[in-house]
Amino acid sequence: EDQVTQSPEALRLQEGESSSLNCSYTVSGLRGLFWYRQDPGKGPEFLFTLYSAGEEKEKERLKATLTKKESFLHITAPKPEDSATYLCAAHPGYSSASKIIFGSGTRLSIRP
Amino acid sequence: DVKVTQSSRYLVKRTGEKVFLECVQDMDHENMFWYRQDPGLGLRLIYFSYDVKMKEKGDIPEGYSVSREKKERFSLILESASTNQTSMYLCASSSTSGIDHYNEQFFGPGTRLTVL
Structure with missing residues (x-):
């Protein structure tokens, strides 16, 4: 069964303390891996799309990476405004019309 | 700036009422979605819907129906609201570029529905 699992469920960091969020996926023929904040x-806000293993994308303090089994969202020197829930989602190869599978999210809290 | 709007941010309805949630996107996207x-x-x-008048069931369609008469508008209908349909409802849209290349989804702000 296709599945997307995120860990940890919740993460509390001190301002400036770098860390990573994990998204493990078991999806047939991945066509895209998405990260949202x-x-x-509010509704989720799109951050990144990754299409193939080895791909990396960056935006300000965030960097997303992709392997054949998982994706990481690295947060470097976070600030309190980075506090949010981060969702990842996978688009299976067999899926019609953009039906994607979401993980349950990681709640990130950054203390000043 | 891309935009997906939803008709209400908060809604309170009674059990048995018919409820309409509306979503409009201004990006000329082919695909539209309703999540809870x-x-x-x-x-x-x-x-979800991949074209006007086309729809497909997602994972939890029971108790819901949808309507897409125009490309920019996708409506979710609760035929007879029940308390277990109290939830946050999110609409999203996406475009299709090339064969089987589906792009990221853009979400609306959500409607928090309470059924009493």
Whole structure:
């Protein structure tokens, strides 16, 4: 069964303390791996798409990487405004019309 | 700036009422989606549409229907609302570029529906 699992469920860091969030996937013929940020009471906001193993993308303090089994979201020297829930999602190769599978998210909290 | 809008941010309805949630996107996207999000269960797909008047069931379609009469608008209908449909409802849209190349989804702000 296709599945996307994120860990940890919650992560509390001190401002400036770098860390990584994990997204493990078992999906047939991955066509894309997506990362989103979601603030409380709002819809998810798109961050990155990764298509093939070895690919990396960066945006400010965030860097996403992809292997054949998992993706990491690295956060370097985070600030309190980086506090949010981070979701990853995978698009299976067999899926029609963009049906993607979401993980349950990692709640990230950055203390000043 | 890309935009997906939803008709209400908060909605309170009574059991048995018919409820309409509307979503509009201004990006000329082919694909539109309705999800519900519940604590501990993540995002679950209710229905999606890849063209006008076309729809496909997602993972949890029971108790819901959808309508897409125009490309930019996708409506979710709760025929007879029940308390277990209390949830955050999120609409999203995406484009298709090339054969089988589906792009990222853009989400609306969500509608928090409470059914009493």
